[in-house]
Amino acid sequence: MLTGEGICKSFRGTTVLDGVSATVAPGEITVAIGPSGSGKSTLLRALSLLDPPDRGTVTVDSVAYPHPRPESEPPIAPPWPKVTVVFQSLFLWPHLTVRENIALPLKNRRDIDAPALIEELIDQYKMGGYVDRYPNEASVGQKQRAAIARAVALRPKYLLLDEVTSALDVEYVAVVLNHLLALKKQGTGILLITHLIGFARRAADRILFLEQGRVVEEGGRDVLASPRTSRLREFVSLVDTAS
Amino acid sequence: MDTFEILSTYREEFLIGLGVTLRLCGIVWLTGIVFGTVLGVAGGKLQLLIGAPIRVASFILGAVPVLVFLFWLHYPLQTLLGIIVPPFTTATAALAILNSLLVADMIRAVLRDFPQQYLQAARVCGLTSRQTFLRIQLPIVLRQVIPGILLVQVSMLHASMFASLISVDEIFRVAQRINSEVYRPVQIYTALALMYLVVCLPLHGLAYWLRLRYTRDLSER
Numbered sequence: 332m333l334t335g336e337g338i339c340k341s342f343r344g345t346t347v348l349d350g351v352s353a354t355v356a357p358g359e360i361t362v363a364i365g366p367s368g369s370g371k372s373t374l375l376r377a378l379s380l381l382d383p384p385d386r387g388t389v390t391v392d393s394v395a396y397p398h399p400r401p402e403s404e405p406p407i408a409p410p411w412p413k414v415t416v417v418f419q420s421l422f423l424w425p426h427l428t429v430r431e432n433i434a435l436p437l438k439n440r441r442d443i444d445a446p447a448l449i450e451e452l453i454d455q456y457k458m459g460g461y462v463d464r465y466p467n468e469a470s471v472g473q474k475q476r477a478a479i480a481r482a483v484a485l486r487p488k489y490l491l492l493d494e495v496t497s498a499l500d501v502e503y504v505a506v507v508l509n510h511l512l513a514l515k516k517q518g519t520g521i522l523l524i525t526h527l528i529g530f531a532r533r534a535a536d537r538i539l540f541l542e543q544g545r546v547v548e549e550g551g552r553d554v555l556a557s558p559r560t561s562r563l564r565e566f567v568s569l570v571d572t573a574s
Numbered sequence: 575m576d577t578f579e580i581l582s583t584y585r586e587e588f589l590i591g592l593g594v595t596l597r598l599c600g601i602v603w604l605t606g607i608v609f610g611t612v613l614g615v616a617g618g619k620l621q622l623l624i625g626a627p628i629r630v631a632s633f634i635l636g637a638v639p640v641l642v643f644l645f646w647l648h649y650p651l652q653t654l655l656g657i658i659v660p661p662f663t664t665a666t667a668a669l670a671i672l673n674s675l676l677v678a679d680m681i682r683a684v685l686r687d688f689p690q691q692y693l694q695a696a697r698v699c700g701l702t703s704r705q706t707f708l709r710i711q712l713p714i715v716l717r718q719v720i721p722g723i724l725l726v727q728v729s730m731l732h733a734s735m736f737a738s739l740i741s742v743d744e745i746f747r748v749a750q751r752i753n754s755e756v757y758r759p760v761q762i763y764t765a766l767a768l769m770y771l772v773v774c775l776p777l778h779g780l781a782y783w784l785r786l787r788y789t790r791d792l793s794e795r
Binding site: 381409411412416420426436440481 | 689692694698714717
């Protein structure tokens with residue numbers, strides 16, 4: 332289980348997360364929704380420990396990462412790539428081809444047959460046409476698929492994705508989302524930040540609705556059908572109208 | 575006497591002068607690249623302690639003409655310190671200091687501005703610090719600094735001519751001396767230009783090849 336408890340984060344005096352708690356369970360999809368600036372991406376970065384919280388505890392399985400860390404305690408090895416992230420801006424390494432981007436992290440994984448896995452991913456994510464190109468020679472949608480493939484190749488236990496379907500066309504959104512469902516079935520815990528309410532309705536096991544750095548409402552996917560708070564009702568209605 | 579006759583007649587003098595120029599440049603290139611890289615990396619890591627002094631020093635030296643800096647090291651500084659340093663050493667030191675600072679400043683700036691997101695992506699993918707430095711950071715940094723560093727090395731070769739003004743018998747001074755003996759400026763300076771071409775062209779070629787090979791445009795569309 333990947334959990335965050337009482338996560339607080341501020342930037343230059345502005346509170347971005349104010350005591351947020353969240354859970355990503357293996358074999359489940361948690362979808363975080365909320366308006367821009369609600370703290371979704373900051374929560375994702377805090378849970379991944381890339382930007383550790385100012386206060387609060389992140390626990391990955393049984394390993395706790397309290398913040399601030401008590402000085403008497405030795406530093407604990409970060410949980411990567413057991414917990415890995417697909418960033419909104421992707422951050423494929425620009426000097427490596429798409430294939431090399433996927434292959435490089437696999438050099439540390441003797442438990443994975445890298446060449447076979449890469450071929451499998453190329454096929455699954457339909458990357459054959461551009462896998463030997465550099466990221467800046469690929470379209471945004473192609474890069475999104477490549478970034479997801481790079482993360483998935485590591486077989487993470489927890490996969491955190493930040494708006495990764497934003498530039499994909501409908502067909503590839505379906506491809507990616509089907510892969511997420513397959514990963515869920517394989518036991519991967521997924522945290523997805525998205526505006527795709529439709530996907531959340533269909534596949535989310537848990538919904539987190541954030542606003543102004545707080546969890547305003549959470550629960551199973553049914554909260555989208557019958558929100559308890561007027562704010563979530565209003566948000567869902569707006570997103571439905573927009574889409 | 576045409577250019578090639580001049581070159582043939584005075585080949586020994588030219589070769590000795592060229593040898594001095596290349597020895598001077600070799601030391602300047604090596605020390606500049608090695609110390610500059612070390613200083614630049616240190617300055618990139620310790621921005622306040624090392625990075626800021628490098629920036630100030632290269633800013634000040636960048637505003638002072640090379641010749642003035644060389645003369646200042648050769649005359650006032652040695653007078654102040656009460657020492658006499660051979661002109662070759664003074665010229666080498668002046669250009670090596672300049673080269674080191676220019677290289678260091680370039681590397682420091684590229685490291686300072688390095689996109690941290692690429693490093694974060696490496697971390698979440700489980701790459702070690704060593705892998706991240708060698709496979710991600712270094713190749714991207716090198717791609718950005720190689721053309722600039724090579725241009726600076728070519729300009730160091732050009733600046734080595736100033737050493738002739740403090741009596742270093744490098745190629746330009748040799749050419750001047752031969753000209754004062756035979757007064758054939760057209761042929762002699764054409765011969766000199768040919769020799770600089772012979773040395774500079776491979777360097778330019780190398781810079782061009784490295785740029786093509788390693789400095790592919792990485793910017794996003």
